[in-house]
Amino acid sequence: MAKLxxxxxxxxGELAVDEALVVRSGGRLIPWIPLVDSHGVDxxxxxxxxxxxxFVQVKTSGFADDEGRHRWDLRVGSFAAYHGLxxxxxxxxxxxxxxGDVFWRLDSTLLRRxxxxxxxxxxxxxxxxxxxxxxxxxxxxxxxxSRDALWKEFAPPRATAAASPGRLPDLRIDQGGIDTTxxxxxxxxxxxxxxxxxxxxxxxxxxxxxxxxxxxxxxxRPAFDIKGRDLLVQRVGSxxxxxxxxxxxxxxxxxxxxxxxxxxxxxxxxxxxxLALYCWVHRPAGLFPECWLIPSIALAQGTxxxxxxxxxxxxxxxxxxxxxxAVWRCPIHExxxxxxxxxxxxxxxx
Numbered sequence: 001m002a003k004l005x006x007x008x009x010x011x012x013g014e015l016a017v018d019e020a021l022v023v024r025s026g027g028r029l030i031p032w033i034p035l036v037d038s039h040g041v042d043x044x045x046x047x048x049x050x051x052x053x054x055f056v057q058v059k060t061s062g063f064a065d066d067e068g069r070h071r072w073d074l075r076v077g078s079f080a081a082y083h084g085l086x087x088x089x090x091x092x093x094x095x096x097x098x099x100g101d102v103f104w105r106l107d108s109t110l111l112r113r114x115x116x117x118x119x120x121x122x123x124x125x126x127x128x129x130x131x132x133x134x135x136x137x138x139x140x141x142x143x144x145x146s147r148d149a150l151w152k153e154f155a156p157p158r159a160t161a162a163a164s165p166g167r168l169p170d171l172r173i174d175q176g177g178i179d180t181t182x183x184x185x186x187x188x189x190x191x192x193x194x195x196x197x198x199x200x201x202x203x204x205x206x207x208x209x210x211x212x213x214x215x216x217x218x219x220x221r222p223a224f225d226i227k228g229r230d231l232l233v234q235r236v237g238s239x240x241x242x243x244x245x246x247x248x249x250x251x252x253x254x255x256x257x258x259x260x261x262x263x264x265x266x267x268x269x270x271x272x273x274x275l276a277l278y279c280w281v282h283r284p285a286g287l288f289p290e291c292w293l294i295p296s297i298a299l300a301q302g303t304x305x306x307x308x309x310x311x312x313x314x315x316x317x318x319x320x321x322x323x324x325x326a327v328w329r330c331p332i333h334e335x336x337x338x339x340x341x342x343x344x345x346x347x348x349x350x
Contacts, residue, residue, distance in 0.1 A: 004097065006062075013060030013090040014042050016099035017150070018223065021045055024151040028159070032220035032232045039236050040079050044220050045154050046243075049227030050268050053241050054154050055085045055234065057108070059130075060099070062092040069133045076117065076126040081108040084239025086153070091134060101147040102134040114139055217336060228266020229273070235343045240350075242342055243273045244293075250280040256318035261311045262299075269296040272346060277314065278332075292316055293338050294328040 004012075021029040032044035032053060044053040057079075061070040072089050085108040091100035106114065115128035132140035145153065220232035230246040245267075247260045258279045277292040294314075302325070303312045317323035330338050 009060050009062050009092045012092065012099055014058045016090055017043065017058050017088050020147045021151045021154060024148055025155060029151055029154055030227060031223040033223055035219045035221065039218050041218065044232055047156050047159065049222065049229060051156060052272065053232060056088050057085065058088050058090060060090045060092050062094055069131050072130045073120060073127040076128060079128065080237045081111055082238055083109060087111065089130065089132065100134065103145050103147065103150045104132060104140055104143045105145060105150065105153045106143050217339060228263065233339050240343045240347050241272065242339060244276045246276045248278045248280065252281060258316050258318065260314040264310060264312060267312060269300040271297065275299055287332065288318065289331060290329045291332050291335065292325055292329045293335065294325065
């Protein structure tokens with residue numbers, strides 16, 4: 001059997017962490033997958049798909065010395081420690097080609113205290129080097145967990161007794177909406193219901209939002225499209241993040257009315273949750289040059305009078321002078337600035 005390379009071993013470790021957290025939490029921890037492998041973040045995890053996300057870097061060791069101690073290396077130049085970012089260490093057995101049942105979870109701010117800083121001649125860079133045993137009492141032992149217990153490190157307080165290990169979530173909407181291979185080198189198409197609106201909104205260049213990003217924003221999409229949240233936007237190097245539900249339409253009613261429907265069972269207003277609305281017009285054919293980025297709390301207030309038990313309805317106008325939602329519209333190429341400002345307000349309120 002051919003030898004697995006480092007990227008393949010790392011990918012297996014990420015999948016093992018997904019499996020451990022999703023299954024053992026009863027499907028309540030939802031993985032978020034970055035659109036590009038950059039900024040030292042491999043996953044986000046949110047409780048019930050709507051809780052504030054925990055960001056994770058997964059490191060998988062395929063090396064063990066004669067005493068059974070494993071080693072993990074993190075490049076100093078590409079690592080930024082902040083609260084909200086965890087390092088999860090996993091083991092890979094070269095003989096069985098399987099990930100082991102022991103994991104370590106470290107707050108990233110502890111790395112400089114727990115690791116040795118060394119120069120790696122093979123990588124030609126400085127690294128933080130961690131060494132640990134799956135059974136011995138060493139400096140990493142307090143952070144060691146079994147596969148069955150790892151999920152509790154990412155569950156909110158009082159939630160650990162509520163999960164049903166082994167029970168996967170019931171899909172009620174977007175049946176089969178599972179993402180295992182995020183696109184590379186192309187725009188994002190969240191689904192037919194979005195009419196491909198994001199193909200020109202988010203590109204693979206550093207996981208940026210539109211053209212106004214300065215590589216300080218990182219996009220994620222959910223592994224399971226079941227909670228009504230289609231994107232996660234992180235301020236790189238910080239725990240600040242916003243969720244967005246994406247809605248698109250290609251139907252213009254009358255002269256310029258565009259109508260969007262939001263399912264009530266996917267709508268949980270929160271400070272960190274926005275709606276992103278896009279319209280495809282036929283004359284001239286293309287994406288309407290403006291979009292609507294509406295904070296969910298503002299949307300809840302603006303639709304409080306509606307009585308439909310299944311949907312919220314947003315009637316917007318292409319003509320900004322008669323559009324009641326005009327305060328929330330912006331040119332598509334300025335989306336990054338709007339998200340950046342929203343993240344700044346979150347930080348100020350924290």
